[in-house]
Amino acid sequence: MGQLPNLLLAGLSTGSVYALVALGFNVIFKSTGAINFAQGEWVMMGGMVAAAGHAAQWPLGLAVLLAVVTVMVTGILSERVILRQLARPGPLVVTLVMIAIAICTKSLVMLVLGKNPASLPGFSGSTPIDWGGLRIHPQTLWIIGITCLVMVGAHAFFERSILGRAMRAVAAQPEAAALCGIDPRMAMALAFALAAATGALAGAIITPLTLTSFDYGTVLGFKGFSAAMLGGMGSLPGALVGGILLGSLESLAGGLISSHFKDAVAFLALLLTLFLRPAGVLGKGEVERV
């Protein structure tokens, strides 16, 4: 006994990271209708840049900030330099372009930062905290705390701020939003900036637990995508629920059945969602976009 709580806690922390990645997928899906295949690469890049910053003797906090800013700029540039040149890109075109951008991002990171795995120390060291039988890596608490903050912040942004509500207006009725003077390109640039920033943050906070390397993005992207589908593509609470659910399932399957089984769980969850509940656990079957 005592194994189950530890497994669930581990699930909660990887699940939090999946939730952040899923949030990025959802923000871009809402604003373009496309699946952003570069999301996973942004996560990887976040971890790699933070690790490089740390290796160059930057303080940890600054290294993480550097990662978030660098990846955010990459996201904005992807939108500015490539997507904006296309006249009214449809979801399929955006999706294809993002696949190309994903491949370029990965190569770029490999060329600049190298092929070796990189690591970061835990933000508060790595001496496990013993908490009534629960052995908690302090980074776990950082991950859960930061995820909570980001989720609350994202909720406040989309519900309260004028820009966040304008982004939802563009997603619901692009033409009417344009008639209100909301520039659809501004909304799109903002979506890319937000998705890239949350992706980078996710990559930076998980690296102390897992290491990272240039080819790490595909798997994380796939996990985040599965989590987003599981919770309901386009739904903010769905990202949280889907991420936590997927993280816990994985951790339980890995601990109780076999660690070989771990990665298959996301694939199974994705297939089951597509078969049984394509709109996701929290999806109402309505899609705001047409």
Place this chain on the structure above:
Amino acid sequence: MLEVRSLRAGYGRAQVLHDLHFSIAAGEFCALIGANGAGKSTTLKGLAGLLRPIGGTVQFDGEPIERLPAARILRAGLALVPEGRRVFGPLSVRDNLQMGAFTRLFPRKDPGTARQFEFVLETFPRLRERLDQPAGTLSGGEQQMLAIARALMSSPRLLMLDEPSMGLAPLVVQQVFEVLANLARNGLTLLVSEQNATAALAFADHGHVLEAGRIVQSGTARSLRDDPKVREAYLGI
């Protein structure tokens, strides 16, 4: 107030509007009558900046606006209520109204918006009861009221409406036009496109008839109501 000269517009290679000429004087309640596919929506989208005209000029208070983006045209004082209402369904009624004032809230907040918010709610008291409800849950008539209210939030001087009667019960159409007539009496200039000309010509004071992308007839609403061709084609008499 609005001078449209030789306006040509279309989609890709298909030209829809051919040398459109008409003008609207300040304070006028003007109807744009035309059958389905005549080019009413194309005209209004061209004026509002959703569609870049192929040629011709549009002057608003003497300033050329045909090359301006939608946001600049809105700031100049020309707003459009789109066909089919297009309210932001998942957003609350309040948020829909605030989005209507987006150019006055972002990047800097204009204190005049609070006053406009009150004015709009006095014009449409039903919306006040529904402020925190998602716009998608409103009835068709209420959504049309909200779409008009949203456009009014930018404090336009010329309000354009694309087929506001579409899909509404006759009684609701009557209510919508009564509100418009009231706004016109208070000095707002209006351009309303309608397929069903009965209501529009009953309330408007001027009208233009659009056929296959050309204005074929213009005059006072009374003269159009009495015109045998208009009566036959658009009033079903």
